[in-house]
Amino acid sequence: MTARTVLTIAALTLQEAARRRVLRSLAVLTVVLLGLSAWGFSRIDSEFGGMTSGEAKLTAALVLNLVMFGLSLIAALGTAFLAGPTMAGETESGIALAVLARPVRRWAVVLGKWLGLVAFGSGFVVVAGLAQLLIVQTTTGYWPPDPVTGLALLAGQAAVLLTLGLLLSTAVSPMASGIVAVGLFGSTWIAGVVGGVGRALNNESVERVGTVSRMLLPTDGLWRGAMNSFQDPTLLTQFSEAFKGHPFLSPTGLTGTYIGWAGLWVFLVLALAALSFQRRDM
Amino acid sequence: MGPVSATTARPDAAGESFADLPPSPAVWCSGLRKRYRRRTAVDGVSFTVERGEVMGLLGPNGAGKTSVIKMLLGLVRPDAGEVLLLGRPGSDPFARTRVGYLPELFRYQPWLTAAEVLKLHVRLAGATVPDERRREYLAMVGLADRAGDRVGGFSKGMQQRLGLAVALVAGPELVILDEPTSALDPLGRADVRDLLLSLKDRGVAVLLNSHLIGEVERVCDRVVILDKGRVAASGTLAELLGQRELRLRLDEVGPAAAARLAAAGQVTSGGDAYTVALQDDAVIPDIVADLVGLGVRVHAVEPGRISLEERLLDILRTGHSEEHR
Numbered sequence: 001m002t003a004r005t006v007l008t009i010a011a012l013t014l015q016e017a018a019r020r021r022v023l024r025s026l027a028v029l030t031v032v033l034l035g036l037s038a039w040g041f042s043r044i045d046s047e048f049g050g051m052t053s054g055e056a057k058l059t060a061a062l063v064l065n066l067v068m069f070g071l072s073l074i075a076a077l078g079t080a081f082l083a084g085p086t087m088a089g090e091t092e093s094g095i096a097l098a099v100l101a102r103p104v105r106r107w108a109v110v111l112g113k114w115l116g117l118v119a120f121g122s123g124f125v126v127v128a129g130l131a132q133l134l135i136v137q138t139t140t141g142y143w144p145p146d147p148v149t150g151l152a153l154l155a156g157q158a159a160v161l162l163t164l165g166l167l168l169s170t171a172v173s174p175m176a177s178g179i180v181a182v183g184l185f186g187s188t189w190i191a192g193v194v195g196g197v198g199r200a201l202n203n204e205s206v207e208r209v210g211t212v213s214r215m216l217l218p219t220d221g222l223w224r225g226a227m228n229s230f231q232d233p234t235l236l237t238q239f240s241e242a243f244k245g246h247p248f249l250s251p252t253g254l255t256g257t258y259i260g261w262a263g264l265w266v267f268l269v270l271a272l273a274a275l276s277f278q279r280r281d282m
Numbered sequence: 283m284g285p286v287s288a289t290t291a292r293p294d295a296a297g298e299s300f301a302d303l304p305p306s307p308a309v310w311c312s313g314l315r316k317r318y319r320r321r322t323a324v325d326g327v328s329f330t331v332e333r334g335e336v337m338g339l340l341g342p343n344g345a346g347k348t349s350v351i352k353m354l355l356g357l358v359r360p361d362a363g364e365v366l367l368l369g370r371p372g373s374d375p376f377a378r379t380r381v382g383y384l385p386e387l388f389r390y391q392p393w394l395t396a397a398e399v400l401k402l403h404v405r406l407a408g409a410t411v412p413d414e415r416r417r418e419y420l421a422m423v424g425l426a427d428r429a430g431d432r433v434g435g436f437s438k439g440m441q442q443r444l445g446l447a448v449a450l451v452a453g454p455e456l457v458i459l460d461e462p463t464s465a466l467d468p469l470g471r472a473d474v475r476d477l478l479l480s481l482k483d484r485g486v487a488v489l490l491n492s493h494l495i496g497e498v499e500r501v502c503d504r505v506v507i508l509d510k511g512r513v514a515a516s517g518t519l520a521e522l523l524g525q526r527e528l529r530l531r532l533d534e535v536g537p538a539a540a541a542r543l544a545a546a547g548q549v550t551s552g553g554d555a556y557t558v559a560l561q562d563d564a565v566i567p568d569i570v571a572d573l574v575g576l577g578v579r580v581h582a583v584e585p586g587r588i589s590l591e592e593r594l595l596d597i598l599r600t601g602h603s604e605e606h607r
Contacts, residue, residue, distance in 0.1 A: 001376070001408050008405045012391070019393040094387035098448060101355045101383040102406035103376045282357040 005104045009112025010119065017082055017120040026078045030128045033074070034135060037067040041139035054238050060142035061231040064132070065248040068154065068230060071128050072223060075158040079121040080181040083165030084174035086113055087277070092173070097282055107274035114166055114270055121158035126151055142232075150229030153254070156262060157222040161185050163266050164217065167273040170280060188213045192220035193247045218262040225254035305333050306369030308456040308487030314353050314363035316346075316511075323349045325511040327363070331504075333455070334485040336478060338492065338502035340594055346511040347491045348386050351460050354489075355383055368455055379408060382449035386460040386491075388442050392434030396425055396444050399433060400451050407452035419447040424473070438465040446477065456487045463494060475501060499590040507597055515597050519590065526563055526587040530556040533579035542572050554581070 017023055044059055051059065087110075090096040100106065129151045137143050144150060161181055168177035195210015214221035227250040236251060309331035316324040324346040331337045339347050352358035354365055356372055365372030368380055390399045400419060404411045420429050423443040433441065442465040449457055459478075463471045471494070478501040481488055492498050498505060499519065506516040515522060528546075531554050532539075543549045546569050547559040560566070566585055573580060 004408065005406065008402065012402060016391070016393055094385060094389040095391060097357060097385040097387060098383060098390065098403070098445070099406065100357055101378060101381070101385070102403065103379040103408060104406055105375050279359070281359060282352065 002108045005108040006112040009109050010115040013113050013116025029074050033070050038135045045140050057232050058235050058239055060140045062248055064136050064230050065227045072154050075121055075125050076161045076185050079158050079162035080165040081178040083162045084169045084177040088169035088174040106278045110274040110277050117162045118159045122155035125155045144230040146229040150226045153222045153226035157219045160219050163269045167269050170273050170276040185219050188217045188220040218265050224250040228253045308333050310366040312364050315361045316349055322511055329506045331487050331489050333487050336482050336488040336502045338490050338498035338505040341508035345508040347508055380455040382454035382457040384445040384449040384459045384462050388445040390433045395430050397429040403448045404452055409452040419451045423447045458489045460491045495591045523587050526560045528558045528560050529584040531582040535578055539573055539576040539578045
């Protein structure tokens with residue numbers, strides 16, 4: 001019965017995402033980004049014909065990461081602004097009243113919403129990311145070493161952010177929860193870049209900014225892991241200087257411990273969201 | 283006025299349903315209390331809705347009616363008090379398996395069609411209701427030809443009609459309706475009244491919160507009146523409205539006729555209008571026959587009883603002298 005609730009709410013959330021305008025806006029943004037990147041990659045190939053194969057690979061990996069960052073930003077914005085209305089909005093408007101008066105456990109409703117959002121966010125990342133990889137391969141012939149891990153980590157990044165959005169939306173208004181989630185996402189990314197600069201300058205305290213923020217909100221850590229999976233590993237030995245403090249190149253992959261922490265983080269924040277929703281008066 | 287019965291078979295902690303015991307009340311609540319910051323919204327409310335009974339919840343704005351309903355349904359956590367729905371503790375979500383609810387703030391997923399909203403609620407209720415049966419419910423509330431339209435385009439009245447179908451679609455044994463006619467036109471109100479009467483005929487218990495006293499008076503078996511978060515009065519309509527009265531317009535009333543009227547009950551008169559308080563309607567023909575025999579010219583005879591509205595205003599204005607909690 002509870003499993004049925006979870007699945008029903010998950011399907012409802014997917015249906016909501018598919019029918020609301022947010023999907024159309026996401027689709028338009030994605031098509032624009034993919035189109036621009038296709039044009040850009042084809043220019044790289046024709047304009048920089050004189051590059052060495054290593055330089056061409058570095059450029060392709062760098063620009064691929066840049067475009068993937070754009071995609072992850074779209075995924076993050078899209079899911080964070082979906083997560084807000086779906087919880088806080090329904091509570092405010094009264095839609096939640098009729099649903100929660102049914103024989104359903106509130107945590108099952110939260111879990112169902114989360115599952116639906118994760119399915120939506122991951123689906124978006126996989127479809128748009130794969131399209132991007134195919135564009136790069138067609139235009140430049142570059143194929144990343146580990147696309148599956150890369151896309152999975154990008155999906156994980158979206159999942160982390162929407163879980164945060166879900167937690168916020170059990171406590172504050174829909175718009176505020178979206179804005180705060182996206183704001184935190186941006187600050188963590190900047191903190192990650194600052195940390196990278198710290199490492200390049202061998203300044204430990206500055207480097208720690210990135211490490212701490214990556215623990216508090218694992219979006220940036222997962223993003224760096226994803227970038228690493230999209231780069232050719234030979235580039236690191238060839239162009240080690242370029243990787244130092246670069247926002248769109250990542251010298252190291254992720255450890256199993258960090259991925260474990262990100263999973264635990266999602267679980268804890270989701271549990272907190274369920275608890276906060278459980279205690280809330282409708 | 284009968285005190286609210288608080289004696290009921292309590293299920294064990296596991297909330298099992300016992301087939302061999304007489305059915306527990308549809309709603310039993312005791313000592314419900316809720317504070318919002320400094321304001322006490324509900325203060326020790328207890329009442330029972332028996333199976334198959336239609337109970338009206340009345341009271342002025344801010345009396346705590348909607349808060350009580352939300353506590354019954356687990357939407358608001360009471361600070362104190364207990365709830366049993368159909369014999370199961372209100373803290374158990376599955377107590378609501380056979381409960382239908384129309385909220386005061388009725389809103390349904392605007393991106394779904396009316397038919398999809400019903401399907402969703404049937405699934406959430408864990409019930410199975412075939413397609414054509416669901417369509418019948420939409421037809422019953424007058425939305426048959428809008429089944430495939432998105433709820434986002436519905437007027438308030440149509441959404442409230444949809445809400446009624448949602449409350450009824452999963453075959454509930456208890457229906458809780460919070461202001462079910464607030465957005466409806468007079469025709470819609472009459473439809474809801476008929477619907478309530480048909481639920482009563484089918485033995486479905488109804489808890490009805492409504493400002494429309496006439497509506498409550500026509501369909502409810504019992505009434506609980508809330509004021510400032512407390513039960514100000516409760517009982518059957520007969521108990522609450524109590525005495526009947528006889529209004530007469532008479533001419534040429536002699537001392538003998540006046541004595542005859544006084545013998546029937548307390549008389550108040552002004553001009554040719556006389557009002558006699560009666561215990562029983564059955565004596566009216568005798569009174570009229572005697573008055574005619576005494577030479578009184580009878581212009582009008584109108585038996586009646588005080589309206590629920592008068593009684594409600596009386597209770598709310600005079601405080602809670604007849605409190606039953």
